[in-house]
Amino acid sequence: MRADSASLLRNFALRLQSRFMPAQKPFHPEELDLRTPWLAALLSWLVPGAGQFYQKRYVKAGIFCVCILGTFLYGVALGEGRPVYSAYYENRDGQIFRKRNYGYLSQILLGLPAMPALLQSQRLEASVMNGSLLADPLESEFEGRILPDRDADDNAAPVAVRGTIRLQMEPGPLGPEVRGHLVGQVVETGEAIDITLAEYQAASAPPVGPPIAADPERFVFMQVDDINEAPADLGRHLRGTVPRSFVNWYQVPLQDQELQDLNSRLGKRWELAMVFTWIAGLLNILCIWDAFEGPAYGIRPRPPEEAPTPPKMPA
Amino acid sequence: MNIPVLLYMLPMTAVISLVYSASRFEDTQAIIAKSFRLFAQISVFLLGILLLLYLLTVKL
Numbered sequence: 486m487r488a489d490s491a492s493l494l495r496n497f498a499l500r501l502q503s504r505f506m507p508a509q510k511p512f513h514p515e516e517l518d519l520r521t522p523w524l525a526a527l528l529s530w531l532v533p534g535a536g537q538f539y540q541k542r543y544v545k546a547g548i549f550c551v552c553i554l555g556t557f558l559y560g561v562a563l564g565e566g567r568p569v570y571s572a573y574y575e576n577r578d579g580q581i582f583r584k585r586n587y588g589y590l591s592q593i594l595l596g597l598p599a600m601p602a603l604l605q606s607q608r609l610e611a612s613v614m615n616g617s618l619l620a621d622p623l624e625s626e627f628e629g630r631i632l633p634d635r636d637a638d639d640n641a642a643p644v645a646v647r648g649t650i651r652l653q654m655e656p657g658p659l660g661p662e663v664r665g666h667l668v669g670q671v672v673e674t675g676e677a678i679d680i681t682l683a684e685y686q687a688a689s690a691p692p693v694g695p696p697i698a699a700d701p702e703r704f705v706f707m708q709v710d711d712i713n714e715a716p717a718d719l720g721r722h723l724r725g726t727v728p729r730s731f732v733n734w735y736q737v738p739l740q741d742q743e744l745q746d747l748n749s750r751l752g753k754r755w756e757l758a759m760v761f762t763w764i765a766g767l768l769n770i771l772c773i774w775d776a777f778e779g780p781a782y783g784i785r786p787r788p789p790e791e792a793p794t795p796p797k798m799p800a
Numbered sequence: 801m802n803i804p805v806l807l808y809m810l811p812m813t814a815v816i817s818l819v820y821s822a823s824r825f826e827d828t829q830a831i832i833a834k835s836f837r838l839f840a841q842i843s844v845f846l847l848g849i850l851l852l853l854y855l856l857t858v859k860l
Contacts, residue, residue: 517826542826544828545822545826545831548818548819548822548831549819549822552815552818552819553815553819555815556811556812556815559811753805757805757808761812764812764815764816768815768816768819771819771820771822771823772819772823774823775822775823779826780822780823780824780825780826781823781824782824782825
């Protein structure tokens, strides 16, 4: 009786196994042409799957490319385009310290998609050394608010405005200063505005954000100098942003204030974004290894072709 | 869109399984079969850890 139960149980287990875990076909060692392995590995480092594509292993190239690049790009999107950076800058006791981002060591394993960070780090430092806020005149779409004066009526409220802003450096009484012009409309009422702008003479903040920074928006912080056309009781303080071009913010090193802002605003999403990009880089090690050595099981690389033996000369 | 953090585990596990299996085998069928199996193993392991941590939290 007991033997019957054991036999039944064994048969049941075998049926379950054959149903859900069918025996894999044994691999027949077949030849695989890895072409030039080091070149394939290099290509796979630069672009995930490119080495396999070069080796004409198209399915694997597709798997590596979609999975690894997809993970990386999803991480970048989760972190609003900013989780890939080679360094960040910490402001402590009035001094700026450059700190390495050790996570970048994992991200750079992805090759080309993470390389702009190195270039952007150099561009940022060159821009800071240059020190000019507006090397060229700026003309761009603007969105922001005009705030009332402090001594204005308590009922005065900020007015949302949008339009086209033009800013340029002009000689002033104390040296070059930023001046500009905003032409647009009040968002709520649609009334036209046309105002001239000037920078604050004793402001602690600059009138416009730096040309290169890890933020897709560049702030504008100016005062209304003259009103050509505007609704009555318009305030005197302009606050807003203009878009920064993609090449001037993508993978640019972060300031610690921006890091804190991202951490507080995105919370776990920011951490996840970093983890996704790190894991994508680490997964690319497997891809590079596969391009160099072939798969770990079941396939052996094609042996080098033997030189044909010369026919024996008859004695 | 606010996605529960735990749900990020699923695509990540799937990608890791697929890439790992692709680096082990050449045959597409074998890659897919192995990655399904690895996905299940990793998911069960992670859910086990999650359950253990949850039980510890409840006891404390």
